[in-house]
Amino acid sequence: xxxxxxxxxxxxxxxxxxxxxxxxxxxxxxxxxxxxxxxxxxxxxxxxxxxxxxxxxxxxxxxxxxxxxxxxxxxxxxxxxxxxxxxxxxxxxxxxxxxxxxxxxxxxxxxxxx
Amino acid sequence: xxxxxxxxxxxxxxxxxxxxxxxxxxxxxxxxxxxxxxxxxxxxxxxxxxxxxxxxxxxxxxxxxxxxxxxxxxxxxxxxxxxxxxxxxxxxxxxxxxxxxxxxxxxxxx
Numbered sequence: 717x718x719x720x721x722x723x724x725x726x727x728x729x730x731x732x733x734x735x736x737x738x739x740x741x742x743x744x745x746x747x748x749x750x751x752x753x754x755x756x757x758x759x760x761x762x763x764x765x766x767x768x769x770x771x772x773x774x775x776x777x778x779x780x781x782x783x784x785x786x787x788x789x790x791x792x793x794x795x796x797x798x799x800x801x802x803x804x805x806x807x808x809x810x811x812x813x814x815x816x817x818x819x820x821x822x823x824x825x826x827x828x829x830x
Numbered sequence: 831x832x833x834x835x836x837x838x839x840x841x842x843x844x845x846x847x848x849x850x851x852x853x854x855x856x857x858x859x860x861x862x863x864x865x866x867x868x869x870x871x872x873x874x875x876x877x878x879x880x881x882x883x884x885x886x887x888x889x890x891x892x893x894x895x896x897x898x899x900x901x902x903x904x905x906x907x908x909x910x911x912x913x914x915x916x917x918x919x920x921x922x923x924x925x926x927x928x929x930x931x932x933x934x935x936x937x938x939x940x
Binding site: 826 | 833863870871873874878918927928929930933
Protein backbone atom coordinates (compact mmCIF):
# COMPACT_ATOMS: atom_id res chain seq x y z
CA UNK A 717 0.00 0.00 0.00
CA UNK A 718 1.47 3.32 -1.03
CA UNK A 719 0.62 6.55 0.66
CA UNK A 720 -0.25 9.87 -0.92
CA UNK A 721 2.39 10.77 -3.49
CA UNK A 722 3.25 14.28 -4.62
CA UNK A 723 5.47 15.34 -7.47
CA UNK A 724 7.75 17.19 -7.64
CA UNK A 725 9.10 17.49 -4.09
CA UNK A 726 10.71 20.81 -4.87
CA UNK A 727 10.08 23.39 -7.59
CA UNK A 728 12.00 26.57 -8.21
CA UNK A 729 10.56 28.93 -10.77
CA UNK A 730 10.83 32.51 -11.89
CA UNK A 731 8.09 35.00 -11.26
CA UNK A 732 5.54 34.98 -14.06
CA UNK A 733 6.03 31.34 -15.01
CA UNK A 734 3.34 28.69 -14.76
CA UNK A 735 3.81 25.63 -12.55
CA UNK A 736 1.86 22.39 -12.17
CA UNK A 737 1.93 19.94 -9.29
CA UNK A 738 0.62 16.41 -9.24
CA UNK A 739 -0.92 14.42 -6.42
CA UNK A 740 -1.66 10.69 -6.44
CA UNK A 741 -3.96 9.83 -3.54
CA UNK A 742 -4.29 6.50 -1.81
CA UNK A 743 -6.14 4.22 -4.18
CA UNK A 744 -9.89 4.05 -3.60
CA UNK A 745 -9.88 7.28 -1.61
CA UNK A 746 -12.77 9.34 -2.93
CA UNK A 747 -11.84 12.67 -1.41
CA UNK A 748 -8.78 14.70 -2.28
CA UNK A 749 -7.73 17.97 -0.67
CA UNK A 750 -5.18 20.66 -1.47
CA UNK A 751 -3.67 22.83 1.25
CA UNK A 752 -0.98 25.52 1.26
CA UNK A 753 1.40 26.05 4.13
CA UNK A 754 3.89 28.84 4.72
CA UNK A 755 6.73 28.70 7.22
CA UNK A 756 5.56 28.71 10.81
CA UNK A 757 1.89 28.55 9.89
CA UNK A 758 -0.73 25.83 9.78
CA UNK A 759 -2.01 24.38 6.52
CA UNK A 760 -4.51 26.63 4.75
CA UNK A 761 -7.37 24.99 2.85
CA UNK A 762 -7.40 25.58 -0.91
CA UNK A 763 -9.88 23.16 -2.44
CA UNK A 764 -11.29 19.64 -2.29
CA UNK A 765 -12.71 17.01 -4.64
CA UNK A 766 -15.23 14.25 -4.17
CA UNK A 767 -14.25 11.87 -6.96
CA UNK A 768 -13.88 14.15 -10.01
CA UNK A 769 -16.17 16.91 -8.74
CA UNK A 770 -14.57 19.99 -7.20
CA UNK A 771 -16.96 20.70 -4.34
CA UNK A 772 -15.36 23.58 -2.51
CA UNK A 773 -12.80 26.22 -3.32
CA UNK A 774 -11.33 28.71 -0.88
CA UNK A 775 -12.25 32.35 -1.40
CA UNK A 776 -8.58 33.06 -0.84
CA UNK A 777 -7.73 31.23 -4.04
CA UNK A 778 -7.18 33.65 -6.87
CA UNK A 779 -8.12 32.99 -10.49
CA UNK A 780 -4.49 32.11 -11.15
CA UNK A 781 -4.99 28.82 -9.31
CA UNK A 782 -6.81 25.90 -10.86
CA UNK A 783 -7.14 22.30 -9.79
CA UNK A 784 -8.43 19.26 -11.63
CA UNK A 785 -9.13 15.64 -10.89
CA UNK A 786 -10.26 14.43 -14.30
CA UNK A 787 -10.84 10.74 -13.65
CA UNK A 788 -11.37 10.84 -9.93
CA UNK A 789 -7.88 9.50 -9.27
CA UNK A 790 -4.83 11.78 -9.45
CA UNK A 791 -5.13 15.56 -9.23
CA UNK A 792 -3.17 18.49 -10.59
CA UNK A 793 -2.82 21.98 -9.16
CA UNK A 794 -1.71 24.68 -11.58
CA UNK A 795 -0.56 28.16 -10.70
CA UNK A 796 -0.39 30.61 -13.55
CA UNK A 797 1.80 33.72 -13.63
CA UNK A 798 3.45 32.86 -10.34
CA UNK A 799 4.20 35.59 -7.82
CA UNK A 800 6.71 35.61 -4.96
CA UNK A 801 3.83 35.37 -2.53
CA UNK A 802 2.98 31.95 -3.97
CA UNK A 803 6.14 30.52 -2.40
CA UNK A 804 4.93 27.87 0.04
CA UNK A 805 4.56 24.15 0.67
CA UNK A 806 1.61 22.73 -1.26
CA UNK A 807 0.14 19.73 0.51
CA UNK A 808 -2.21 17.13 -0.86
CA UNK A 809 -4.32 14.86 1.31
CA UNK A 810 -6.87 12.14 0.67
CA UNK A 811 -9.54 10.35 2.65
CA UNK A 812 -11.86 7.40 2.03
CA UNK A 813 -14.93 9.58 1.69
CA UNK A 814 -16.70 8.83 4.92
CA UNK A 815 -17.98 11.64 7.05
CA UNK A 816 -15.74 12.98 9.79
CA UNK A 817 -12.76 10.86 8.86
CA UNK A 818 -9.04 11.65 9.10
CA UNK A 819 -6.83 12.88 6.28
CA UNK A 820 -3.75 11.16 4.89
CA UNK A 821 -1.17 13.69 3.72
CA UNK A 822 1.59 13.54 1.14
CA UNK A 823 5.03 14.99 1.78
CA UNK A 824 4.21 18.14 -0.15
CA UNK A 825 5.70 20.17 -2.98
CA UNK A 826 7.90 23.05 -1.86
CA UNK A 827 7.54 25.95 -4.31
CA UNK A 828 10.04 28.78 -4.45
CA UNK A 829 9.27 31.71 -6.73
CA UNK A 830 12.29 33.86 -7.46
CA UNK B 831 -13.51 31.91 11.83
CA UNK B 832 -13.50 28.17 12.45
CA UNK B 833 -9.75 28.06 12.95
CA UNK B 834 -8.45 26.78 16.26
CA UNK B 835 -5.97 28.79 18.27
CA UNK B 836 -3.17 26.84 19.84
CA UNK B 837 -1.25 27.55 22.98
CA UNK B 838 1.62 27.68 23.53
CA UNK B 839 3.13 28.52 20.14
CA UNK B 840 6.37 26.88 21.22
CA UNK B 841 7.24 24.45 24.01
CA UNK B 842 10.62 23.11 25.05
CA UNK B 843 10.92 20.35 27.66
CA UNK B 844 13.33 17.68 28.83
CA UNK B 845 13.08 14.13 27.61
CA UNK B 846 10.85 12.09 29.87
CA UNK B 847 8.66 15.01 30.88
CA UNK B 848 5.04 15.40 29.83
CA UNK B 849 4.00 17.92 27.18
CA UNK B 850 0.61 19.60 27.10
CA UNK B 851 -0.77 21.62 24.21
CA UNK B 852 -4.10 23.40 24.07
CA UNK B 853 -6.49 24.33 21.31
CA UNK B 854 -9.38 26.76 21.63
CA UNK B 855 -12.04 27.48 19.06
CA UNK B 856 -15.16 29.59 18.59
CA UNK B 857 -17.62 27.66 16.42
CA UNK B 858 -19.47 24.39 16.86
CA UNK B 859 -17.66 21.30 15.66
CA UNK B 860 -18.38 17.71 14.63
CA UNK B 861 -14.95 16.55 15.64
CA UNK B 862 -11.49 17.79 16.49
CA UNK B 863 -8.32 16.13 15.27
CA UNK B 864 -4.64 16.38 16.18
CA UNK B 865 -1.83 16.03 13.65
CA UNK B 866 1.95 15.97 13.90
CA UNK B 867 4.36 17.40 11.34
CA UNK B 868 8.08 16.82 11.27
CA UNK B 869 10.12 19.58 9.67
CA UNK B 870 9.60 19.79 5.91
CA UNK B 871 7.26 16.83 5.80
CA UNK B 872 3.55 16.18 5.50
CA UNK B 873 1.17 15.89 8.41
CA UNK B 874 0.43 12.65 10.21
CA UNK B 875 -2.89 12.03 11.92
CA UNK B 876 -2.62 11.31 15.64
CA UNK B 877 -6.08 11.15 17.12
CA UNK B 878 -9.70 12.18 16.46
CA UNK B 879 -12.20 13.08 19.16
CA UNK B 880 -15.88 13.57 18.37
CA UNK B 881 -18.01 16.32 19.81
CA UNK B 882 -19.86 13.88 22.07
CA UNK B 883 -16.64 12.47 23.54
CA UNK B 884 -14.69 13.94 26.43
CA UNK B 885 -11.43 11.99 26.43
CA UNK B 886 -9.50 9.61 24.21
CA UNK B 887 -6.23 7.76 24.58
CA UNK B 888 -3.78 6.39 22.06
CA UNK B 889 -0.52 5.03 23.40
CA UNK B 890 1.26 7.92 25.11
CA UNK B 891 -1.29 10.42 23.83
CA UNK B 892 -4.29 11.68 25.74
CA UNK B 893 -6.77 14.12 24.24
CA UNK B 894 -9.56 15.88 26.08
CA UNK B 895 -12.42 17.92 24.68
CA UNK B 896 -14.57 20.40 26.57
CA UNK B 897 -17.30 21.63 24.23
CA UNK B 898 -18.72 23.98 26.85
CA UNK B 899 -15.38 25.80 26.98
CA UNK B 900 -14.68 25.14 23.30
CA UNK B 901 -11.25 23.81 24.06
CA UNK B 902 -9.15 20.69 23.67
CA UNK B 903 -5.82 19.57 25.03
CA UNK B 904 -3.22 17.10 23.82
CA UNK B 905 -1.01 15.46 26.43
CA UNK B 906 2.10 13.53 25.44
CA UNK B 907 3.44 11.53 28.35
CA UNK B 908 7.04 10.40 28.88
CA UNK B 909 8.28 12.47 25.95
CA UNK B 910 11.05 11.25 23.65
CA UNK B 911 13.43 13.07 21.32
CA UNK B 912 11.45 11.66 18.39
CA UNK B 913 8.39 13.60 19.59
CA UNK B 914 10.09 16.83 18.47
CA UNK B 915 7.72 18.20 15.84
CA UNK B 916 4.92 20.70 15.25
CA UNK B 917 1.48 19.70 16.49
CA UNK B 918 -1.72 21.02 14.94
CA UNK B 919 -5.33 20.85 15.99
CA UNK B 920 -7.84 20.69 13.17
CA UNK B 921 -11.55 21.35 13.31
CA UNK B 922 -14.32 19.82 11.26
CA UNK B 923 -17.59 21.64 11.42
CA UNK B 924 -20.52 21.27 9.06
CA UNK B 925 -18.42 21.60 5.93
CA UNK B 926 -16.21 18.84 4.61
CA UNK B 927 -12.95 20.71 4.89
CA UNK B 928 -10.65 20.41 7.87
CA UNK B 929 -9.44 23.75 9.26
CA UNK B 930 -6.04 23.77 10.94
CA UNK B 931 -4.65 25.94 13.70
CA UNK B 932 -1.23 27.54 13.58
CA UNK B 933 0.39 24.83 15.61
CA UNK B 934 2.62 24.29 18.62
CA UNK B 935 6.32 23.70 17.99
CA UNK B 936 7.50 21.09 20.49
CA UNK B 937 11.18 20.53 21.20
CA UNK B 938 12.31 17.63 23.38
CA UNK B 939 15.77 18.16 24.81
CA UNK B 940 17.88 15.05 25.55
